[in-house]
Amino acid sequence: xxxxxxxxxxxxxxxxxxxxxxxxxxxxxxxxxxxxxxxxxxxxxxxxxxxxxxxxxxxxxxxxxxxxxxxxxxxxxxxxxxxxxxxxxxxxxxxxxxxxxxxxxxxxxxxxxxxxxxxxxxx
Amino acid sequence: xxxxxxxxxxxxxxxxxxxxxxxxxxxxxxxxxxxxxxxxxxxxxxxxxxxxxxxxxxxxxxxxxxxxxxxxxxxxxxxxxxxxxxxxxxxxxxxxxxxxxxxxxxxxxxxxxxxxxxxxxxxxxxxxxxxxxxxxxxxxxxxxxxxxxxxxxxxxxxxxxxxxxxxxxxxxxxxxxxxxxxxxxxxxxxxxxxxxxxxxxxxxxxxxxxxxxxxxxxxxxxxxxxxxxxxxxxxxxxxxxxxxxxxxxxxxxxxxxxxxxxxxxxxxxxxxxxxxxxxxxxxxxxxxxxxxxxxxxxxxxxxxxxxxxxxxxxxxxxxxxxxxxxx
Numbered sequence: 001x002x003x004x005x006x007x008x009x010x011x012x013x014x015x016x017x018x019x020x021x022x023x024x025x026x027x028x029x030x031x032x033x034x035x036x037x038x039x040x041x042x043x044x045x046x047x048x049x050x051x052x053x054x055x056x057x058x059x060x061x062x063x064x065x066x067x068x069x070x071x072x073x074x075x076x077x078x079x080x081x082x083x084x085x086x087x088x089x090x091x092x093x094x095x096x097x098x099x100x101x102x103x104x105x106x107x108x109x110x111x112x113x114x115x116x117x118x119x120x121x122x123x
Numbered sequence: 124x125x126x127x128x129x130x131x132x133x134x135x136x137x138x139x140x141x142x143x144x145x146x147x148x149x150x151x152x153x154x155x156x157x158x159x160x161x162x163x164x165x166x167x168x169x170x171x172x173x174x175x176x177x178x179x180x181x182x183x184x185x186x187x188x189x190x191x192x193x194x195x196x197x198x199x200x201x202x203x204x205x206x207x208x209x210x211x212x213x214x215x216x217x218x219x220x221x222x223x224x225x226x227x228x229x230x231x232x233x234x235x236x237x238x239x240x241x242x243x244x245x246x247x248x249x250x251x252x253x254x255x256x257x258x259x260x261x262x263x264x265x266x267x268x269x270x271x272x273x274x275x276x277x278x279x280x281x282x283x284x285x286x287x288x289x290x291x292x293x294x295x296x297x298x299x300x301x302x303x304x305x306x307x308x309x310x311x312x313x314x315x316x317x318x319x320x321x322x323x324x325x326x327x328x329x330x331x332x333x334x335x336x337x338x339x340x341x342x343x344x345x346x347x348x349x350x351x352x353x354x355x356x357x358x359x360x361x362x363x364x365x366x367x368x369x370x371x372x373x374x375x376x377x378x379x380x381x382x383x384x385x386x387x388x389x390x391x392x393x394x395x396x397x398x399x400x401x402x403x404x405x406x407x408x409x410x411x412x413x414x415x416x417x418x419x420x421x422x423x424x425x426x427x428x429x430x431x432x433x434x435x436x437x438x439x440x441x442x443x444x445x446x447x448x449x450x
Contacts, residue, residue: 087158
């Protein structure tokens, strides 16, 4: 049974060895929000690194300090990051984070289906 | 793309870039709920501004006392209804209004919508019978629509005799304090840490600095050694004399410049010269050893092997194979 964790800013759950992570629509991420959300993710992962499918559809803004945190400490326990980004704004977010985050490979897909397909490929 | 709203958004980006080009990183462009290319551009310009501002503020130094200072950027004096009585001239410049046009206008008019709501709430809820103060973040909106986020400090003075209640709103900006000698403070800190054993103590050779003059002099000594490879090395005192310096300075400086002592340097060069001669001449090895200043053949062979890993005769054999002598 999958356990869904819901926080103020995001929804996340584990399924088939993949961590699904959906930011909520219309949110603006600040440092404290980012910290809380990452902490929650760490608890869910119980110290084990996962491949993460992260949907950033609808994220409106990410503050500078939050960026620094998310691409640094906030990127711990990430084996591979697959972002779902559809709009130009989200694609810019992807570019921004892929330049900053060096700890894990990052890929971008336009929708959940293709991203999921990519992650379910035999490794 | 051509609708009125987009034109305005584009204009904001344009204005912001003009400000950045002029070295002003105080503004931010107001974000909208869109997620199109224009919004992406807005985000990038805002992030760039922030990055630039941070880069100017601290250049990787540890934050030390006095390295930054706060300067008052904006100062407003408001009446008890929140209307502007007077401001400092910089307000007009920063918010891009003509001189004297701000007086009498409601303060809220120059705030961005969210800050406006916050400000109005504050005006309503605040007690009017005593002095109070608080710090809050307000976003000003300059005339062309760019945002100027600022940490503001609001102070209220209640009615006093004939004077009505007044608000003071000030906002600060953090700037780098040029008066502090960063290098001096860092040196002091380093020394203190070293004194407590928290940092390794500097080695003595590190403290010696070669001056251009010294280098010139040391090269004289090097030249002398090179020209007299077959002669025994003169004493350090004599070498120092050649360099117009003292023994101590000569020893330290030579080692720093050439990475070895004068004696080692002489041996190094002797062996190098011998190597070339063995490879490319027909002189006997003993004669070569004498030419480069070794008195005894076995001493030469030993030193040569230590340096190159093979004996002079091995080298001679090998070079003869690759370059057979003409018959």
